[in-house]
Amino acid sequence: MSSAIDYGSFEEGRHVNYWTLDRTIQRELRCIYAEDEFEWAEPRLSEFGEIVGHTVADNADYVDDHGPELEAYDKHGEVQNRVRYPPELLETERVAYDRGIVADAFETPPGRDEPMPLAHNLAMQYLLSYAEPGFDCPVAMTAGAALVLEKFDDGSLAEYYEALTSRDYEGSIEGGMFLTEKQGGSDVGATETRAEYDEEADCWRLTGEKWFCSNIDAEGTLALARTEDAPGGTDGLSMFLVPHADPDCSEGPWTKGDRLEDGPLVPDAVNDQRYRRLKDKLGTISVPTGEVEFDGAKAHLVGEEERGFKQMTEMLNVERLSNAAASCGIMGRALLESKIHAASREAFGETIDQYPLMRADLVDMAVDHEAATTYVFEAARLLSERERAERAGESAEDAYRLMRLLIPVAKLRTARMAVDTASYAMEIQGGNGYVNDFVTNRLLRDAQVLPIWEGTENILSLDVLRALEREDAHEPFREAVEKRLESVSHPALEDAAETVESEFRDLETALVTLAGEDAEYAQLSAKRLSHYVFDVFTAALLLEEAQEQLEDGEGRLGLVANRFVATELEEQEARGITSGDRFPLEQFDAVVRYASVSPEALTDTVVADD
Incomplete structure (x- = not known):
């Protein structure tokens, strides 16, 4: 069992190791990587988290004030199309590409017999976005362009593919x-x-x-x-x-x-x-x-x-998941800054993380981050499974069909969550959060583009309808949810599992209803349906992972899963005011500070609440 993190020992969310402090991404990658993959990746992700927390974080603040400049013409008026980059941004590029942020998922890295899954590229983008979501855009497009050439080029563009996937910054292109x-x-x-x-x-x-x-x-x-x-x-x-x-x-x-x-x-x-x-x-x-x-x-x-539109959709799968991974990274950084500030800032004789309202806010921000990250990296696992199967000349039809449904939902929901989380992180900082000297200002500005890039919420909702209609994505979706709910047996998760089961059946009814309605009504309901898919699938994922952790003697994720279900899927009388719920006060250390929880304590909590 790991000890709780003392966020009061940090001054701010920089000059730290983002990998080490983010036990959520550590858990998710352990779930979706093969054992040998995680063993190889862990020290490299830790090194990358250290570099992003120091070098990249410092560079990002400078680049935000001194960004690239266009020199369209030379002194003779001839077109030169030169973009001048500050040295700090070039340094950030070098440390990312030299550490295989794109290369490792396409070319076999040192110490391995095959490339890492595409989920590894997304995990590094996640960490990069703790400090530099803007530069994550070129990284994502580089990976997307490499995937398109891998899939569709006849070999005539091999030099471009090799440069896109180069592990040597000097020999790379974007x-x-x-x-x-x-x-x-x-x-x-x-x-x-x-x-x-x-x-x-x-x-x-x-x-x-x-x-x-x-x-x-x-x-x-x-x-x-x-x-x-x-x-x-x-x-x-x-x-x-x-x-x-x-x-x-x-x-x-x-x-x-x-x-x-x-x-x-x-x-x-x-x-x-x-x-x-x-x-x-x-x-x-x-x-x-x-x-x-x-x-x-x-x-x-x-x-x-x-065939360009089909090729573009393959690139968009990667781009949309990259957007979602960046959203989760921004949420992680915003949450980290909030935890540190709340554990350090004193008001009326106490640090502000001791006050009930702040505890409730931090708990719910942490649960949102857990939920978003869990969903996104399950979608990343499916993308990786599908791409590896294609490279081997095999079929992964069910993974593809489910992926087609989950990816637009991932981008749709997490982008909005990133904006909301960054906005509230600014509020926690008070007036400092609104000025350029503090990073939350930039986090919100960077997050605000995420609902727009790679398709707005309305466009993505329509894509969800297409996935259901053309790919019959509801079939693998149903199987995936049922499989996860069937694995849940611990008494501490029983009530939440029953709620998710009930909501899942209601969601299936909604799907049948929309299948029988005209296109106009289906489009009218598409956004609500997309959010419903996210809530039900995420709840099932969290419950499954909580069950596994409970079997290993750890109950913290059970608290997170129960809280997510209560917040997103349960109907509460009087908006919960009469419920007597004291969850944020009683479980603050576990959810916010990653304190360990015994399964027995979790069961006792459920019995007491009943």
Whole structure:
């Protein structure tokens, strides 16, 4: 049994090891990694958590005030498309890529016989987002671009794939994804960018505008365009890799090492595109987001023509889970800052974590973080299972169908939770939380983009309906929930399990109802349905893991599971005021400080409440 964490011994949530202090992510990775994978990964994640807590955390605050700058033209007025990065951001990039944040999930790392699961990439993104969610965007797109090339390239873009998955920062490139156009927004089928084959140059050329282009100068950017005579809508879209540099002016991709050694491209080496401006954003300052005009830009076709939308959806699976992992990381940092401040700040003769209202707030923030992280990394496990099966030439149909339902829900729910958690973390800090000198200000600004990136809540809710209709995702979902509930037998979890079982049956009724209604009514209910899926599935996951821990002699997660069910699924009279619930006061140390709880004490608590 581990001892409770004394948050009063820290001054703030930096210059610490984020891995060591986050027992939630430690538990989840033990659950979803094979034993040999966790044994290999643990010391490396601890090292990464230490670096993010020190070097990256300090760099992130500086970069937030001194972000990348665009120098669109040189002194002679020639297009150069140079993005100037502060050295602090380059240092953050180096420590992340050199430690295999992308590479380990694609290429066999030292000390192993095969690559790590994609969940490992997401775990490192989670830790990175404790300090730098903005830079996590390029990391996520690099992994997404690598996955697209792995799946669909015929080998002609092998140099780009190798650079995207390089463990050597000097020889690496980053990925990008240019999808959004001014007239289309979420309607990808409205894409107007055209692609024409240039026989003389033996390459494709793209013409058009992209409106939101994050990581604007990436060398491994994927973009959608419509070839000549292609049909309208998403069916006519093709995927292209559009390098930052003119591919005829360099041997292979123009790597990070080239940029650091040679400086900006000379105008003749710039691909035929123009970066008009960088967006003046609320947050995520470390990732340069801008507008791009393609003016016959040279591009490489990825896979077959008119398959671009399908390829994009494969990338979006990774991107949406990356978004969710970043949400959980922001929640973790916001919670850490809140715990430390509440354990250190005195008011009226007591530290403020001794007051009932603050205890209730911290308990519920901690339970939210546990719930979000548990859900997201179960979805990550399914993604990893599916990708490993495909690499082995095998099928993982059930994992894919369930993943298709869980991933949009993961991004939809956790993004909103990150905003709410960061907002309340600001309030706990008082006036300090509202000013730039304290990190909660940036956490909220960075979190606010998460409900927008990779699809808004409405778009994701419609995708949930598609997963249910086209993939019959309700079938593996039902099996997954039933399997987990069947494993729960401990008396301390009995009431919560009955509640989840009842809500699960109601959810199934809701699914049947929507299947028989018209499309308009189904869309009207899609958002409520998505949140319902999250609540029921997360509750089942927490109960299953709590049962396993109780069998091993630890009851803390049982408290978390019971609290989540009570908060999200139980109906409470008089909004709970008449219930006599004293959970935050009695279980504060266990839930907030990770204090160990014996199974007997948990059972006694349940009996006393009854």
